[in-house]
Amino acid sequence: MFYLGIDVAKAKLDCYLLTQLEPLKGKAKVVTNTTKGLADLLIWLTKNHIPHDQLHVTLEATGVYHELAATQLHDAGVCVSIANPAQIKHFGQGLAVRTKTAGVDSQVLARYCAMIKPAAWTPPPPEARILKGFLARREAILQDLLREQNRQEKAESTVTPELIHQSINDSITFLNAQLKKLQSQIDDHIDRHPGLKNDLD
The missing domain is CATH 1.20.58 (Methane Monooxygenase Hydroxylase; Chain G, domain 1)
Structure with a gap:
């Protein structure tokens, strides 16, 4: 299983593909928070030999801005989890992460996904x-x-x-x-x- 953390903003998605947990290694990608941006993300994942059905993505619930990404990734066959921001903050503090940037947040989300393996989310019909x-x-x-x-x-x-x-x-x-x-x-x-x-x- 592969793990991807996505820090969601209104205009963009900061993504971190975890390739190794200890020591931490991965690849970062930023795409727009649009249908096209998500298509670009899926293409990037395919180019990195990540099968959609072997990918687990975690993103934070952020008002409505996470809904498009969560739904489109789910529809593409990806396992999606939506995490409570307070849980992620607490998890990050446990990792001694002090810096708060979109890039760091996406890394924390990817690590949370790999270590906690949160429950899969299913969109409403x-x-x-x-x-x-x-x-x-x-x-x-x-x-x-x-x-x-x-x-x-x-x-x-x-x-x-x-x-x-x-x-x-x-x-x-x-x-x-x-x-x-x-x-x-x-x-x-x-x-x-x-x-x-x-x-x-």
Whole structure:
């Protein structure tokens, strides 16, 4: 089994392929945190004679930024583990690692993967991922709608040109229409995948 640690950031993935644990030896690679960057990483691993089904990757949970890498690597046949950042910090302290850089973090993650062998992660099914996207979009529209309604309330309490009132009203009308359309898509999606209804309850 081969071990890869990935330090995840919004724009990039700092990767460390562990080739030897004692003394520590490995290869570093930085790719963009995009579909293309992950394809480049998989090509690099293949060039280094690392079969995807013999690779165990560990990365930290970092908001949403780890999701693309974890899902794409899993879909490519790689064993993926998502570690709690506090666990990794504690593990690094146990190794007497004092420096905190992306390169060092990816090494610590690779060593954690090799020594602890954390449990494999399985992504949610595609229909659950789609629902999650729908719900996130609905929440964003609701937040936009709330901001516009607050602007409308403020405009009604102050001397505001009619064009501004109209602009705010147009925006509210548009957002309500988007919300209605999106809710219909969510309902249709749940109807097509009844198991999702249980997840929402």
